Amino acid sequence: MILAWITFIPFAGGLAAWAAARRGARPARWISVAALAADLALLLWLGAAGRESGAETYAVVRLPWIPSLGVGFELAMDGLSFLLVLLTVFLGLAAVLASWTGIERETGFFHFNLLAALTGIIGVFVAADLFLFYFFWELMLVPMYFLIALWGHERRRYAAVKFFLFTQLGGLAMLAAILALFFLHGRMTGDYTFQLRQLVGTPLSPGEARLILAGFLAAFLVKLPAVPFHTWLPDAHTEAPTAGSVILAGLLLKTGAYGILRFAVPLCPEAAAEFAPAAMVIAVIGILYGAVLAFAQRDIKRLVAYTSVSHMGFVLLGIFAWNEIALQGALIQVLCHGVSTGALFILCGALQERTGTRDLERMGGLWNSAPRMGGMWLFFALAALGLPGMGNFVGEFLVLLGAWRASVPLTVLAALGLVVSTVYAVWMVQKTFFGLNASNWRIPDLGVRETTSLCALMAVILWIGLYPGPFLNTARDSLANLREAAHAVLEAQSAPAAGGDHDRP
């Protein structure tokens, strides 16, 4: 039951914050913080207990929901889900803290949307029933739409609609794939169910598997995003309020990666193996294309948004290389990109709040008036370029190391991304904090609240960078299980086919 609590505490907190907002913004903010802090405590307790017990899954919830349709309320958390939920709550807390002063209109409804989106994301990470998964998938979409459309910047309507259309279309394709799988499995076994553990291993003809995989990937590749489905991202990230950008870049993109890992590949391993070379090509194109575009941007949030395209390319590369090193790398990259990009968006928000602009051409020379902010900006820019000692390096290096076994030329091209990322990283430092202070900015430095939350993010990056052991260990079994499940299906499907061939002559 504890899993259900973890999932819905943010939602309940959001409702409470909405209700409390009648007494002013402060109670709404504090209730949100308290709800997330409680959630975090519960989660850490669960994690500690789970590790002690040594069981594969930390917690499971199985309740009937719509039994006539085979829909169950089924949640499960293993190491992989645990890490991602941890990231969600942690970044959620940072996002609430980051919107402490920036959001003044409709604070209650804002916090409700923020926390509802978090519940959706947590649900996505723990759902073990495809119908429920789809439910949570949609749940995170709608509040996000409102966050962008209501509290966003100049072109918020355009960005919100674009975001909604892209993800909704992908989501519909996924729904079709889920239903197809449901009926195929039901027709074959007579057991009409959405339970993931039942559906894994459903024998599919190559054509069916390809179509179903395409449906899932339509949702996940758009969300990730992979080039060429990425163009919603720069608009959405740029126009969203700071907290929205943090959640988009830090968490929403990760649901795409998680979906591929947990659903797309295990459900259709053969088709996924077939698609892997193409996916890796897309990934490498994304790494380079995103990095080059990041360098070209004038809008600071757009720049950071494009770096996400580049970094998520590494995640995609790691996932489809599908060996232990690469998968571990992809996971670490997911965690660290979430934290470091979240921090960059928080800093972008702080910059915009102080200067009133996001235009790089109008900034410059800010170090003198805000050295602490400059140091933070520098730190997270270095994380973005993958400096060793920071978690992002661990992720990228493991991905490259693993991808080498899958494809040498693609690994070499992906490594070029390290050079281009240096170019945009030094560029984004130069145009903001270094150089001449032509516009005579005198901005206040980071306050206590901002410093604290950024220091926490910094500590995580350094922790993963220097001692990722606990994170790697937590995820090891889950990732191994996913690989085993996929291999088992591959073998099971190739064995009867081979046997059939023997019978025929």
Add this chain to the structure above:
Amino acid sequence: MLNGLWLIPALPFAAFVLLAAAGKRMPHPAVAAIGTAGTGLSAVLALLVGFDYALRPPAGNAFVQTLWTWMAAGGFTPEISLCLDALSAVMIATVTVVGFFILLYSTEHMAGEEGYSRFFAYMNLFVGSMLTLVLADNLLLLYLGWEGVGLCSYLLIGFWYRDVANVRAANKAFIVTRVGDTALALGLIVLFAHFDTLSIRDILARSPDRWLQGSGPAAWAALLLLGGAVGKSAQLPLQVWLPDAMAGPSPVSALIHAATMVAAGVYLVARMHGIFTLAPEVQALVAVLGAVTLLLAAASALAQSDIKRVLAWSTISQIGYMFLALGVGAWSAAVFHFATHAFFKALLFLGAGVVIAALGDEHDLHRMGGLRRELPLTFWSFLAGAASLAALPLVTAGFYSKDLILYQAFASPQGSPWLWAAGLAGAFLTGLYTFRMVFLVFFGKAGLPVIRKPGVAVSISLVVFSFFALTVGFLQMPALIAPVTVFSDFLSRTLPVLPVVAVSPATEILLLLDALIAPLIGASAAWWLTLRRPGFTARIERSRAGSALHRFWLAGWGFDALYETLVVRPFVRMARLNRDDVLDLFYGGLAWCASRLSYRLCRTQSGSVRRYALGVLAGAVIALGLVAWFKEFP
């Protein structure tokens, strides 16, 4: 004693953390104390550990200290572990001692600078990263230090961040070296793919069994490692960042050029010597790159008028000598030249810093002059450094290390008279450009007036470095002068000894004489051209061919312009052109089509009843048609 090894890099890191966190609120003396103490204590410890290691060598001549497992994924288990052997002992001693005296100098030289604590923080991070690099027991940890020094050079070259030119120089240094670093990272991946480990000792131990000499993977691995080395050590074709790197304060240049950063490439090749031995073509390439670089850079140094640029090109040239040595398998000669170079180049940059500050931030050699009377201590110490750089015979450290390289370039099995000749020509050019600088700065007519004189801390540093610049060479002398081989004996614990081809005594004497005479001729030529016949020099520079050559060398053989047109500008133009993301046009087009369609459909809502009736009729016909159709094909 050896168990304190981890403290050697940890102390500078601790100083960095302290200064980064609270340095801004500290008074300057406290900042200076912490800043120098971090590296200073580390130096004391490094010397103690070094002596302990020398006197009581541990089993296998290597002491390994494992701190923790960095990461573990699928058989990839690099550790955070340090290894002390003869090579790293020499490196840590040099790095910390040179680093400490540079920091001591900085306490005074940087006084009153905005960002005083930032400076000391970065410098300590720099030293700490370099120590991590040379102490690393595996290549991934080495890579951490490797990137760390790259980062620090970026931060320190751009220390005066308000001037965009400095920031550009910093960016250039970071990006260019990062190109090399990426090659190195790929090299690491290749090595892991073949050895399933990144432990340096394991790779070196297993490589002779795993790879045949001259095999493909060995060549690729060596080539990729070399890519990293030429980036950090500013060798062809990635040398372009170093001349611009003098945008940072003088102590930074001293640190980059002497003890940290540029030495990293030399260290890497020496450390991975086994891989290069297995790839003879690549090793030959190392020698050729070194020889070509040393000549090109020496010629460029000749044409510079900025005192720090002369020194920067001289560094590229001297590192070229080290690569030449590495390329012929003279591992310990390369490390020996690194050590002597560290002392005299630090000395020269610190001296140049005094001169520049004395003349009110003047860098131009032609506006200096006659400073030997005004700045006697600086003059004598600069002279010591210059003599060592030019390798004036017998009394300077540079002579002994360079002579060793020249001799081994000739006598090594992989050596050749051509490589030797290039080195000798370089020795002549070094004498020429070094003493041209000395004569222009300290002799002749007085230039600008002196407005600032060195104080105690600066003087102490200069004297100490002068002492080392003259005496370190006595650790290793040619057999014809005195049979001292302390340095190569010590290094032979870790690095293979070069099997020298026997040369006749006459040849040996001739080689030594050449090495003795070439720098002297260069220095005399410099005297003749700058002091005796300045008019002649000016005439050459004014002639058409002379001025063209001068401009070409001044611009460093046009590499910057080449990269600018071939790489930088096309990249920037392409990126800017696609700023709005051409892929979005497709979706924008879809949206446009949808809105046009909707507009068209809206127009059917015209209010004309006849049209509506027509629409209803058409709809009914289509619907009935469909029903009929599907009845036929159930």
